[in-house]
Amino acid sequence: MRRYETFIIIDPDFSDEERSPVFEKVKDLIQQEKCLLIMLDEWGDRRLAYEIKKKVRGYYVRLDYCGTGKLVNEMERFFRIDDRVLKYMTVLLDKDADIELIKEEMAKAEVKETEPDQNKPNIEQDASDINVSETAENETTKTTESE
Template sequence: MRRYETIIILKPTLGDDENQAVLDRAVGNIEADGGATIRVDKWGVKTLAYLIQKEKQGYYLYLLYSGTPEAVAEMERLLRIDDRVMKYLTVKLQDVYTHLPEDDLEISGPPAPPVSKILADDDDDSDDEDDA
């Protein structure tokens, strides 16, 4: 399953029960399709950079989860039709990249020639135009 993160901005006038209901609905949709919720953060009411639906503030929710693309599409559909949700954004996270230290790398093949030799060879190639 792929990992995703979603930020949901709710209307600031909603109560804690309404905010929790939106969160439960989103998490329930993910888990119903076999996904797993990794992290849920309630960032609270924050000032928006610009007006959204004539509101200056919004209640932010952050979800980090794993699931199928179909589950994400269904959750976004539910968020789109919910009047309590002002805006949302879902991002698919990259696969985890593990960095190997240079000591653990195995290099095969002959060593690369020094840069000065490569530059000298390039200068000799410019004379080939006169030979043709």
């Protein structure tokens, strides 16, 4: 199976409720073809580099998925027909993607997102350590100056 990345620019005049059927249709197409959706990343409303269909802003969405050429053709046909989609572009990332490896990476990413950050340094503790060391340096400097 191949790994693809598709960028979609949706008309920003549509609300979240009006945009969601586009995402649902994409998810349905991927499930029908027995493919794998790795990530659906909504970048949000951004300024376009140039006008598209008399619009200066667009709602950007990035899809990362593994699938077949048939899936890509079907998705692009849907994007051409749907009036909410201003522009789209699909790029082939990997000709021979390892599905099992990708699923493991996805599982690891989910675990990292769900567990709390225990590796984060405690800012208050670090600040108190700094103050103690600064105080010790100041006291050492004062004693050497007075001698």
